[in-house]
Amino acid sequence: MTGPLLRVRDLTATVTTRREVIQAVRGISFDINADEAVGFVGESGCGKSVTAKTLMRLAPEGASIGLGGSVAFWGQELLGLGEDEMRDLRGRRIAMVFQDPMTSLNPVMSIGAQMSDMLRRHLGLSVRDARARSVELLNLVGIPDPARRIDDFPHQFSGGQRQRVLIAIAISCEPDLLIADEPTTALDVTVQAQILRLLLRLREERGMALMLITHDFGVVAGMVDRVNVMYRGEIVEAGPVDDVFARPQHVYTRALLDAVPRLQGAGAVR
């Protein structure tokens, strides 16, 4: 394992659907070190989600992504990696939490089954061990009465609880890097803070790197060490989060900061 956890250089991504071709990411470079939390802030369409999916090499259904540049994970180049090897990496070394908890769980599988399948796939656990581990994980993310609820189905949980479950799934195989793509956007304001606190706690407990993606500057405050501001597929400003907050250089950064209601300032999440 050489170098930083993640080293991205001149990454470009061209998304081709059946009807159109979009240059979603136009040459960005950044690092993420082990045990570091980095925020990616920008409005919808700025390319931050595509960047995240690119790291996992997940093209949306019905589209293909043409990639350029370099993505090195612990020194290993990901962009040319075969699909089989990529599959071994996904969930095991790099994991992702998505935006909408209401649609991110399979409605016809129990929560336990959706956690176990991953554990058994990557860690080779037996059915019984996987189940036990799943109960532990549910407990860890704060689901009450996990031993009974493990057999429940997604529709029996609230939005906030489903997001906890999804986080539990994401960290279940002890990944080195957790990517959280707008993890709180679809949740109630009160629940948002809870989820962010959970992510913070898990990160501290496990020494996991975190890539937090959001359109809301208020969310990254207190959560990350550094922040990258994205606009139209490029990183327009980067730096330690406190610096960027205090002395925004780019016009766009200032606009984003202004969009945050003052009541929810830098100290909100601490």
Place this chain on the structure above:
Amino acid sequence: MTRFVLGRLAWMAAILLGVSFVAFMLMRAIPGDFAIAAAGSQSVAPEVLATIRRDLGLDQPLMAQYLSWLGAALTGDFGKSFVTRQPVLGELLNRLAVTIQLTLLAAVIAAVMGVASGLAAARLRGATDWLVRLWNGLMLAVPNYVVATLIVLLFGLYFPEITVLGYTPFLESPLGNLASLLLPAFALALAVSVTIAENTRAAVLEVANQDFVMVARAKGLTPAAILLDYLMRNALTPVITAAGLKIAALLGGSILVETIFAIPGMGQYLFDSINSRDYPVIQAIVLVAAGIVVLVNTAIDIAYARVDARVQM
């Protein structure tokens, strides 16, 4: 949930009642005398005719006749055939067994062909998708009896040594049974498989776009696991429901296919009894066939409601 089931069952009973009424009334609406048909010939002495009328209860008011027929039917007594003078029930059951074999085989063939081609079209896209859709579009325009006739023609022209007509009972030879039913079942299944294919394709395409499938991929699961647990489990539910409702089409179509392939099923029985004006048989067949369709549809409705409750939330 229980309330729904009970409601559905009550509804089913009501429909069956209506069906039985229609089945009964149809036969009474015939021009010409019911009793004459029972006698089997036009020239029959008036006293004999009067006796027949009394025996069959034809001098009773219509509703009373209906109720007594219904009461008997519920115990399995459909009266005696005008042609064979034997109880209708025995022959009906024999024929029903054959038709059920044919229909079940057709259902299996339709399901396998339909799901496979729909899945292939949805996942492989491109040329496969185009071909499958073209085939589907064309096959919808070819009625099952045309397919059946063309199959018999094809075999008659190019493989005259193979017998495609006729039926071998299962107890006589299981393999022969399957062989005799294979082609007719295929003819019956073709149109239905096309509908299933279109449904499957649409369902798979829609499910593949869902977030939880992306999550499954992000979890690093194998393509097989994703296909089975995440895609198919969700896609097949609406497909199965729609497919189940096609039982009606299969039963109706079997009448034609049985005639063409000389399979002694209920369809043939209906056809023969219409030609010989064997009214008790016609009534029984209409009631039983429609009854089966209603039963199956109700069962599917109930089954679907159970699954739907989970998916809707």
Place this chain on the structure above:
Amino acid sequence: MQDSAPVAAARKGAGITQGWLLLGVGLAMLAAMLVLTIFAPLVAPYNPSATSPDSLAPASAAHWLGTDSIGRDVLSRLIVGGRTTLLITVSAVLIALVAGLILGLAAGYMGGRTDEIIMRLLDVVFAFPVLLLAIAVVAALGPTVPNLILTIAIVYTPAMARVVRAPVLSVKQWDHVEAARSVGMSEIRLVLRHILPIVVSPILVATSLTLSQTIFTVTALSFLGLGPPPPDPNWGGMLSEARQFMELAPLTVVGPALAIVFATLTFIIIANGLREVLDVGSVR
């Protein structure tokens, strides 16, 4: 991944163009059929009932599709037979359409008990497999042309009524309907001006689909011997009669088969074209 707005619009546009294409092809096919059948006596080269000693002949200049077992010209029989088939089909579906419209509008608009009663009665008819019911009724009443038309109309009315009822139920709540009602617009005008237009699109599609299904039912009935009585030739009957000697003269089977498929395909293509053009929820 959701389409962006301009992409969705483009995709819809492409669908509509495709729709017009299908519609064009379908209507052309329909026109061809109509011309042939309306002018059947003029177009048919032979009298369809004229027998000849030249039986089971293969295709030739004299007989484009050969002859059947008693020497009748297949092509002429197909053309004249098409007339009867289409007559029954179109009449039956028109009746089903009108009946379905009335019942569906009544059920959907008046709602409540009327709706329940109507739909339950229709459900009893709907519960029968189409062919089974048609066979039973025709067997009971006798296979004359009017009976056939009536039977098929009855069999397809419930489906039509359902298609009409659905949009009516959803439209009833719309604001402009409420507004019109509050201004005191008479009920009938309300139905005609506000509700009817909504119903038109799905009804058009349903009608073409029903036409294609009716071709199947009519030809199936005549295949079983329950169709229009002789001497009227009809496609189903021709197919059935041909079975006896079909290895000797495949055209006697292939001819009617192609005719049936052509007619069915015409209405299916029209239905699909209408679906795209009128943008009635379709499957992509």
